[in-house]
Amino acid sequence: MTLEERLINGDRRAVARMITLVENNDHDAFEILKKLYHRSGNAYVIGITGPPGAGKSTLTDKLVKHIRTLGKTVGVIAVDPTSPFTGGAILGDRVRMSDISMDPGVFIRSMGARGHLGGISQGTSAAIKVLDIYGCDYIFVETVGVGQSEIDIVKNCDTTLMVMVPGLGDDIQAIKAGVMEIGDVFAINKSDRDGAKRTAREINAMLDFSSKDWRPPVEMVIATENQGVDKLFEQVEVHRQYLEETGNFQQRRFDNTKNELIEMVKHKIVGQLMDESYKQEIVNELSDRVAKRMLDPYTAIDTLYDKVIKQES
Amino acid sequence: MTLEERLINGDRRAVARMITLVENNDHDAFEILKKLYHRSGNAYVIGITGPPGAGKSTLTDKLVKHIRTLGKTVGVIAVDPTSPFTGGAILGDRVRMSDISMDPGVFIRSMGARGHLGGISQGTSAAIKVLDIYGCDYIFVETVGVGQSEIDIVKNCDTTLMVMVPGLGDDIQAIKAGVMEIGDVFAINKSDRDGAKRTAREINAMLDFSSKDWRPPVEMVIATENQGVDKLFEQVEVHRQYLEETGNFQQRRFDNTKNELIEMVKHKIVGQLMDESYKQEIVNELSDRVAKRMLDPYTAIDTLYDKVIKQES
Numbered sequence: 001m002t003l004e005e006r007l008i009n010g011d012r013r014a015v016a017r018m019i020t021l022v023e024n025n026d027h028d029a030f031e032i033l034k035k036l037y038h039r040s041g042n043a044y045v046i047g048i049t050g051p052p053g054a055g056k057s058t059l060t061d062k063l064v065k066h067i068r069t070l071g072k073t074v075g076v077i078a079v080d081p082t083s084p085f086t087g088g089a090i091l092g093d094r095v096r097m098s099d100i101s102m103d104p105g106v107f108i109r110s111m112g113a114r115g116h117l118g119g120i121s122q123g124t125s126a127a128i129k130v131l132d133i134y135g136c137d138y139i140f141v142e143t144v145g146v147g148q149s150e151i152d153i154v155k156n157c158d159t160t161l162m163v164m165v166p167g168l169g170d171d172i173q174a175i176k177a178g179v180m181e182i183g184d185v186f187a188i189n190k191s192d193r194d195g196a197k198r199t200a201r202e203i204n205a206m207l208d209f210s211s212k213d214w215r216p217p218v219e220m221v222i223a224t225e226n227q228g229v230d231k232l233f234e235q236v237e238v239h240r241q242y243l244e245e246t247g248n249f250q251q252r253r254f255d256n257t258k259n260e261l262i263e264m265v266k267h268k269i270v271g272q273l274m275d276e277s278y279k280q281e282i283v284n285e286l287s288d289r290v291a292k293r294m295l296d297p298y299t300a301i302d303t304l305y306d307k308v309i310k311q312e313s
Numbered sequence: 314m315t316l317e318e319r320l321i322n323g324d325r326r327a328v329a330r331m332i333t334l335v336e337n338n339d340h341d342a343f344e345i346l347k348k349l350y351h352r353s354g355n356a357y358v359i360g361i362t363g364p365p366g367a368g369k370s371t372l373t374d375k376l377v378k379h380i381r382t383l384g385k386t387v388g389v390i391a392v393d394p395t396s397p398f399t400g401g402a403i404l405g406d407r408v409r410m411s412d413i414s415m416d417p418g419v420f421i422r423s424m425g426a427r428g429h430l431g432g433i434s435q436g437t438s439a440a441i442k443v444l445d446i447y448g449c450d451y452i453f454v455e456t457v458g459v460g461q462s463e464i465d466i467v468k469n470c471d472t473t474l475m476v477m478v479p480g481l482g483d484d485i486q487a488i489k490a491g492v493m494e495i496g497d498v499f500a501i502n503k504s505d506r507d508g509a510k511r512t513a514r515e516i517n518a519m520l521d522f523s524s525k526d527w528r529p530p531v532e533m534v535i536a537t538e539n540q541g542v543d544k545l546f547e548q549v550e551v552h553r554q555y556l557e558e559t560g561n562f563q564q565r566r567f568d569n570t571k572n573e574l575i576e577m578v579k580h581k582i583v584g585q586l587m588d589e590s591y592k593q594e595i596v597n598e599l600s601d602r603v604a605k606r607m608l609d610p611y612t613a614i615d616t617l618y619d620k621v622i623k624q625e626s
Contacts, residue, residue: 037610
């Protein structure tokens with residue numbers, strides 16, 4: 001059987017192979033995705049983000065187990081844009097997932113920064129498509145932190161779950177500003193710790209200023225003890241229902257797609273700047289002159305654009 | 314006097330104005346930068362990054378004060394890619410800098426995500442140029458976290474100072490993997506806390522695996538008590554000396570410039586995808602068809618590329 005046939009027949013190793021291939025920008029793999037793309041769109045994609053130390057992977061683990069009790073299949077993509085590693089379960093805390101990784105109804109994959117010239121969100125988007133075509137009912141995309149690339153990554157998602165934790169200190173202020181826009185559902189993990197109620201209160205106070213139609217719920221959970229996890233998933237489902245009933249689901253998928261297309265164009269351009277040695281020479285020569293202040297960068301990119309991008313046949 | 318003249322004559326308000334204008338993609342401001350670019354390149358640019366809660370802004374504050382005692386002028390750009398805000402001292406912890414912000418030899422600026430279609434690193438690069446032309450001897454670029462965008466931002470820098478803190482928990486493993494590549498000097502802040510020595514040991518152990526010529530020093534500091542700050546700055550100067558004596562300084566500036574030019578091309582492309590309504594219509598129509606699975610995204614970007622990018626005169 002071809003890789004394509006194996007993928008749609010639910011062969012797990014075909015999934016792993018396909019993700020590796022798209023990560024490596026393999027032409028044939030993208031041809032398969034192109035052909036099978038119409039089979040995608042059925043998985044519900046949940047983004048999980050939040051500051052380091054919030055216990056995102058433990059919570060993901062518990063959510064996956066809960067969803068499995070409902071008889072649904074799950075894919076998990078753990079994205080670490082700062083890690084040079086990619087592939088298997090290399091992140092330390094992924095080890096905690098070992099019991100779910102034995103479950104044939106669960107597919108787990110870590111993605112690092114390797115080979116993502118155009119940004120890791122490219123690779124993540126492609127991996128989501130692969131898992132979607134493979135037939136996962138739910139796909140979790142878990143990120144390491146809450147920087148811009150994490151925000152870009154969760155822009156691929158239908159519902160974004162923001163995991164907070166008590167006692168983040170002053171820096172929570174800075175995180176919160178960006179959080180407001182992307183969190184659809186909030187979890188305060190480790191909620192038996194001091195300050196959990198205060199954290200929930202602060203988040204609620206900030207949400208009061210939001211003008212969005214959807215008011216994100218804030219749930220107290222203790223992932224390690226599996227407390228509040230089912231309730232949290234219920235809230236994800238409530239958000240899904242909200243999106244579907246209001247027509248916002250189609251709007252969100254449109255917005256996500258538009259964002260993705262723009263990222264893909266950028267990716268293509270960067271690839272083209274470097275795909276032949278004469279172009280690399282132009283880029284290097286211009287960079288050298290700009291670094292030496294013989295040329296300003298604004299004139300340099302006009303030159304680059306005319307000599308490389310527009311000449312492309 | 315024109316804005317250009319005011320900038321080179323050291324008018325502080327001209328700096329603020331110029332940064333606001335470049336943030337807003339103002340054409341005239343970029344014309345000024347283009348014209349004055351040859352005056353830049355003299356400032357030494359220091360990136361400060363590390364996880365939220367590491368005390369980066371307090372440490373920056375103390376480093377700035379220390380440099381001021383050496384009679385040098387300093388610019389500080391505090392970058393928060395997750396914040397929708399930009400402009401003055403809006404970040405909570407920037408308030409701690411209020412005493413240095415009164416010093417005429419110091420210029421402080423916060424930058425958020427507003428108006429940065431092509432990524433915040435664009436705005437940061439331009440702001441560095443403005444402060445450089447203005448005449449700052451040192452420019453600090455401080456980021457909120459250590460995600461990919463933070464890594465992109467510190468790629469503008471000559472020396473990158475990585476601020477760590479004891480007790481980050483397991484997630485430090487994930488952070489560290491990416492950190493290795495960008496940190497030139499490491500500070501363990503809040504080093505009176507439990508686990509500081511262990512954190513230093515772990516970082517040193519990871520640095521042992523690096524094959525780089527430069528072995529990053531790891532310094533213990535307590536920023537709030539101004540302990541170890543002068544020693545830390547000495548290490549930055551040692552790194553600078555290393556770069557200059559080995560020729561790596563020119564190489565790094567070349568690499569940074571090349572990276573910046575590529576980012577600028579991406580920025581330009583995104584701008585062009587959206588600069589006229591007929592193009593926006595093409596983007597919207599394609600996005601809609603892809604979202605509805607009537608078209609695959611790979612075919613869509615080929616169309617987008619041919620219809621929009623290559624037609625650009």
